[in-house]
Amino acid sequence: MSSTVSRVRAAYARIEAVDRPEIWIGLRPRAEAEAEAHAIDERVAGGEHLPLAGRLVAVKGNIDVHGLPTTAGCPAYAYEPEADAPVVARLRAAGALVLGTTNLDQFATGLVGTRSPYGAVRNAVDPTRISGGSSSGSAVAVALGIVDLALGTDTAGSGRVPAAFNGIVGVKPTRGLVPTAGVVPACASIDCVTVFARTLAEAEQALCHVTHQSPYEVTNHPDRPLPPLPQRAPGPWRIAVPPLAQLGDLDAGWADAYEETVHRLAATGASIRPLDLTPFTEAAAMLYEGAFVAERYTAVGPFIDKLISSGGEGLDPTVAGIITRARDIPAHRLFTDQERLADLRTRALAELADADALLLPTTPGHPTLAEVAADPLGANARLGRFTNSTNLFDLAALAVPAGEVNGLPFGVMLVGPAFTDDRLATIARALEPRVSLAVVGAHLTGQPLNPQLLALGAVLDRTTTTAPAYRLHALPTTPPKPGLVNVGAGGAQIETEIWSLPAEGLGRLLAALPRPMALGSVELADGTSVPGFLCEPGALADAEDITHHGGWRAFLARD
Incomplete structure (x- = not known):
């Protein structure tokens, strides 16, 4: 059975097993998805390069997928798109397979995941709690293991909010980095297409296939002057952190979890800097309370007015109320709010100053379905306290898991200036599960390949030696590197650095490791063992034995 076909069959079995029909608005027939899977496998077998072959994808119901209706969470709004949205087409061109379109807060208006005539999307971990919105179905489909992306x-x-509530990664790229053509707008001037995945590596891989091919397409706008970003070498990172008092009321245990995340970043060598969060939270309140919400009426307001006049069937009352009230906002308020927002953005960027990222809890808490039903507007407003300002300020952001509180996922968010997306991802790797790695040669501090470790978020833990069971040989490679082999009796202690790095980063190193190098278990002088770089014994026939120098650096300094 071919890999893509088997994964499609497993996905449909998983859909039946989890029994969450509220996730989907349009699910493709199984036979149709299997036929496409067969075609993908045949293309791969024929030698075609499809880097996302076998990856299964769910698409939020306000993004066009050819062959499925685009509803934006409102049955009466549905239309049949003539083509995939560019972001969908690019994933498919790379070999990904779309299973269907997912439920959402209607017209992408909400952070709760309950404002939909297709049903409230329940949390993947605790079905009594909200999934978060508006991209609720997409996040839960990933969290439950139905799709990869x-x-x-x-x-x-x-x-970001549904990523935090379901324990997955949510990437909100710099505005404009991913095309929004074929997307039903919420606020067209600040909308972004985002990617969900269970790991940061998977999200980054998908993102690289959907971004604009040229930065010129994104940055060449007269109303968006962006200063060039200063070049920044990897780590140590400068992380801005507000005082706990400015975070406001948090759910029980969340302040401790946030502080623990700050300590984890500091332990990697990051420099923690204070920041006044006031301009961020003041701008966050403006997104719905100010005149900017009028853009939501521009997007779908006339349609909602017409639907209300005919009875309003299928309209979520909370969403309809938010959008129709925006119709009557006077124009002068928009200009007043734009002036105030510009001042707040200047203050916010001054607070960020030379910081590489701002670290925040993604949300202040995680409400139940009942709590949102009792106070739909208040609960939603609270959830956007830390997220609402990001697109108004034209910033990049990334939401990642950061542990659990009382058995529920806890997530944090890294926010940085526009086009620092790669930087945020590198910092986020420091929060992933970490492993130790023993290095004895070109990856040592100051050696030519050490930047590979730094770029993966690696941090030097300590310098030690191997157990007296190894020999070291100088290999004829470029750049020069040694080969370490375990010989048991007759070996010696070799200088070794122990690095801590994300587990995913170790996998990336291994995937790119050239022969004759290999990854194996290295026994240390204290009797413990960690993964490390070893050498295939067959490559040592013509290599100089340099064991007597005690280490690679001593060998290089021999003259």
């Missing part, structure tokens, strides 16, 4: 959108935090 999912597309969402983010205007106020919809690509």
Whole structure:
């Protein structure tokens, strides 16, 4: 059985097993998905390079998928798109297979995941709690292991809040980095297409296939002057952190979890800097309370007015109320709010100053379905306290898991200036599960390949030696590197550095490791063993034995 076909069959079995029909608005017939899977496998077998072959994708229901209706969470709004949205087409061109379109807060208006005539999307971990919105179905489809990747959108935090509540990664790229053509707008001037995945590596891989091919397409706008970003070498990172008092009321245990995340970053060598969060939270309140919400009426307001006049069937009352009230906002308020926002953005960027990222809890808490039903507007407003300002300020953001509180996922968010997306991802790797790695040669501090470790978020833990069971040989490679082999009796202690790095980063190193190098268990002088770089014994026939120098650096300094 071919790999893509088997994964499609497993996905449909998983859909039946989890029994969460509220995830989907349009699910493709199984036979149709299997036929496409067969075609993908045949293309791969024929030698075609499809880097996302076998990856299964869910697409938020306000993004066009050819062959499925685009509803934006409103049955009466549905239309049949003539083609895939560019972001969907690019994933498919790379070999990904779309299973269907997912439920959302209607017209992408909300952070709760309950404002939909297709049903409230329940949390993947605790079904009594909300999944987060508006990209609710997409996030839960990933969290429950149905799909590998999912597309969402983010205007106020919809690509980050559901990621935090379901224990997955949510990438909100710099505005404009991913095309929004073929997306039903919420606030067209600040909407972003986002990516969900269970790991940061998977999200980054998908993102690289959907971004604009040229930065010129994104940055060449007269109304968006962006200063060139200063070049920044990897680590130590400068992380801005507000005082706990400015975070406001948090759910029980969340302040401790946030502080623990700050300590984890500091332990990697990051420099923690204070920041006044006031301009961020003041701008966050403006997204719905100010005149900017009028853009939501521009997007779908006339349609909602017409639907209300005919009875309003299928309209979520909370969403309809938010959008129709925006119709009557006077124009002068928009200009007043734009002036105030510009001042707040200047203050916010001054607070960020030379910091590489701002670290925040993604949300202040995780409400139950009942709590949101009792106070739909208040609960939603609270959830956007830290996320609402990001797109208003034209910033990049990334939401990642950071442990659990009382058995529920706890997530944090890294925020940085526009086009620092790669930087945020590198910092986020420091929060992933970490492993130790023993290095004895070209990856040592100051050696030519050490930047590979730094770029993966690695941090030097300590310098030690191997157990007296190894021999070291100088290999004829470029750049020069040694080969370490375990010989048991007749070996010696070799200088070794122990690095801590994300587990995913170790996998990336291994995937790119050239022969004759190999990854194996290295026994240390204290009797413990860690993964490390070894050498295939067959490559040592013509290599000089340099064991007597005691280490690679001593060998290089021999003259």
